[in-house]
Amino acid sequence: MVTRCGILALAATFGVICFAGVVYSGQPRPTHRNKSGAQRGQVGLDVSQKFAAPGLGLSAPAPTQIRESSLTFSVSPSIRAAGDALKLQGSVAGLITRANITPAHRLRHFHWLGDSRFFRVTGWGGFVEEVERTPVGYIATVRVSPVFTVNGSSATSGDYTIEKYLLSDGQVQFVEGIDPPDASPSDLVTD
Amino acid sequence: MFGRDACARSILVNPSPPILGSTATYSIQAPSGWQISSYSWQYRWDDGACVSSWLPLTSGNPTTATQYITEPWPGTFDVRCTINYVVPPNYTQQQTVVATAVTIAPPNGVRILSGLNTPTSVNNGIWIVFQLQSNGVDCGPYCAGQARELLTNKIFHGKSAPNDTQWTPPAGQSSTVFYAGSGRINDYKTTTHGAVFQSWPSGSNYYTRTQNIRMLFTDACGNQRIYSRGSVNLANQKVDNNN
Numbered sequence: 001m002v003t004r005c006g007i008l009a010l011a012a013t014f015g016v017i018c019f020a021g022v023v024y025s026g027q028p029r030p031t032h033r034n035k036s037g038a039q040r041g042q043v044g045l046d047v048s049q050k051f052a053a054p055g056l057g058l059s060a061p062a063p064t065q066i067r068e069s070s071l072t073f074s075v076s077p078s079i080r081a082a083g084d085a086l087k088l089q090g091s092v093a094g095l096i097t098r099a100n101i102t103p104a105h106r107l108r109h110f111h112w113l114g115d116s117r118f119f120r121v122t123g124w125g126g127f128v129e130e131v132e133r134t135p136v137g138y139i140a141t142v143r144v145s146p147v148f149t150v151n152g153s154s155a156t157s158g159d160y161t162i163e164k165y166l167l168s169d170g171q172v173q174f175v176e177g178i179d180p181p182d183a184s185p186s187d188l189v190t191d
Numbered sequence: 192m193f194g195r196d197a198c199a200r201s202i203l204v205n206p207s208p209p210i211l212g213s214t215a216t217y218s219i220q221a222p223s224g225w226q227i228s229s230y231s232w233q234y235r236w237d238d239g240a241c242v243s244s245w246l247p248l249t250s251g252n253p254t255t256a257t258q259y260i261t262e263p264w265p266g267t268f269d270v271r272c273t274i275n276y277v278v279p280p281n282y283t284q285q286q287t288v289v290a291t292a293v294t295i296a297p298p299n300g301v302r303i304l305s306g307l308n309t310p311t312s313v314n315n316g317i318w319i320v321f322q323l324q325s326n327g328v329d330c331g332p333y334c335a336g337q338a339r340e341l342l343t344n345k346i347f348h349g350k351s352a353p354n355d356t357q358w359t360p361p362a363g364q365s366s367t368v369f370y371a372g373s374g375r376i377n378d379y380k381t382t383t384h385g386a387v388f389q390s391w392p393s394g395s396n397y398y399t400r401t402q403n404i405r406m407l408f409t410d411a412c413g414n415q416r417i418y419s420r421g422s423v424n425l426a427n428q429k430v431d432n433n434n
Binding site for chain 2: 072074076078079122123124125126127143145146147149151152153154156157158160182184185186187188189190191
């Protein structure tokens with residue numbers, strides 16, 4: 001993996017606030033997977049470097065915890081789904097929403113949002129990308145993004161993660177999380 | 192003779208109805224031949240959800256026949272003018288109360304004054320200025336309340352992004368990047384460009400969304416009132432790798 005720290009600039013009324021971000025220098029970003037159970041550990045990004053002290057007086061170490069306890073996870077069908085696929089995705093999305101699972105993989109992936117000086121995560125949103133029928137149940141692939149604010153403004157990031165869920169007998173189980181190669185926290189807009 | 196019947200006149204309101212956030216004139220013409228000692232102007236909220244006590248129509252001492260006031264809140268109000276007359280000794284004090292109801296239409300829309308078609312870069316955010324409107328008429332500049340937004344239908348770099356879950360800024364919290372003032376909403380938008388933006392084709396929209404806007408204020412009874420300002424669809428189009 002070839003990575004380097006870049007500087008993201010977030011202009012706010014107070015001036016310009018910068019923080020370090022990860023950008024990728026042309027080579028494909030490896031896919032990190034985090035299977036549920038024992039395979040956690042050596043996964044995810046090196047977030048301690050990802051948002052290192054950026055300067056402009058922001059030298060204090062960044063907090064590293066998203067307070068996830070009260071956050072809801074709302075899943076929707078793909079906006080491109082239609083017909084029977086839309087019906088199936090709608091059912092699956094409803095079940096996953098009600099399960100309201102917050103995998104540790106997700107918290108690690110979006111670790112950069114733990115800096116409460118800038119960010120406030122208000123929820124999680126997901127879109128079903130695929131539903132696969134298997135002998136043990138349905139496997140749903142969900143693209144997950146944070147719902148958050150930057151300095152109080154609504155914000156949207158190019159960062160996302162892929163989560164797979166097993167739906168069987170009305171139960172929802174997190175299977176694995178994937179860090180997609182084109183997820184890009186450096187792409188960010190505030191409204 | 193001092194009688195109430197001779198004094199009944201109506202209150203003239205101009206414009207009628209008043210426009211939210213604008214200045215309105217309330218005036219009354221007393222009958223000739225009567226010597227006025229004073230006028231007393233009051234108003235109260237009276238629209239079901241809130242019937243307040245009577246309050247002075249303006250700050251200070253509203254004792255003249257014509258009042259120039261601003262209309263910061265939507266709703267239905269009662270306005271009354273009490274006319275006190277000069278009476279000879281040994282006569283009972285006489286007064287006339289004239290009242291009217293005024294309804295000020297709530298805000299229900301915005302139009303964009305400036306900020307469109309402006310490139311944004313890492314170091315150059317943009318201000319979008321929304322002009323508040325009520326039934327197609329510009330409001331202001333004296334509108335009260337807190338402006339709030341909620342973004343939906345987001346498509347960022349070709350992928351759907353989740354809707355906002357909360358209106359921002361939170362109720363009662365000020366914001367320096369999204370706020371109302373002088374009948375307008377000022378909204379600062381920023382962007383940072385990463386690897387996906389760099390590979391995005393110039394001339395294409397890289398971000399579209401619907402921006403829903405509302406106003407929140409507290410009436411004289413302490414009730415929080417929410418009025419939608421409608422919504423606008425906005426798009427960010429890539430110009431080049433920096434904008």
